[in-house]
Amino acid sequence: MTPGAPAIDEALPALRALLAAGGLDYRLVGGIAVVHHGYLRATRDLVVLVPAGADEVLAPLCAAHGFLRESRTRLRHVASGTSIDLLIAGDAMPRAGRPPYPRPDELDASASAEARDVVGLVGLITLKLRAGRLQDLADVAALLKPLDDGSYLALEAEVESSLRGELASLREEALQERAWEEGAR
Secondary structure, eight states: OOTTOOOHHHHHHHHHHHHHHTTOOOEEETHHHHHHTTOOOOOSEEEEEEOTTHHHHHGGGTGGGTEEEEETTEEEETTTOOEEEEEETTSBOSSTTOOBOOOGGGGGGGOOSSOTTBOOHHHHHHHHHHHOOHHHHHHHHHHHTTOOHHHHHHHHHHSOGGGHHHHHHHHHHHHHHHHHHHHTO
16 A cells, blocks of 8 residues: 555445445445456545435434545545545536436446446446546556457447447557557566
């Protein structure tokens, strides 16, 4: 762990307990989901997709579970210092022209088999392509890099058709990087 980085592993069980106390359906997304799906990278926060109104449900529960509410969409786990970003269904994504965040239950079909509260690979890639931030696109490329052709084609078939062109472009770049990395060894 990087010195000074928040203890994500300490905050995650507390976050799960908070969300359970609120009776909320949710999916862990962001860096923790990227790591869950096999790309090891550093992350300084936890990002969770929650239903509309979750911020109001969680507000009175935060203190009892060790969280400070910093804003409508940001919590902080007091003991670890970890930031929690709430992506609230129906809220607009940060970049102009992007669709609103989906409901967690819209991602049920792609939930991870190993951890039902972590978004599945198809859902994660869809969210990251929709968001379109540079880190999101880098995450998608890194997640695509180890996939064989059959796995990639199965994934592509599940991604909504409007995102497939961008997905294919990132796949091509990921394959070029993989070839370069293998040649450099």
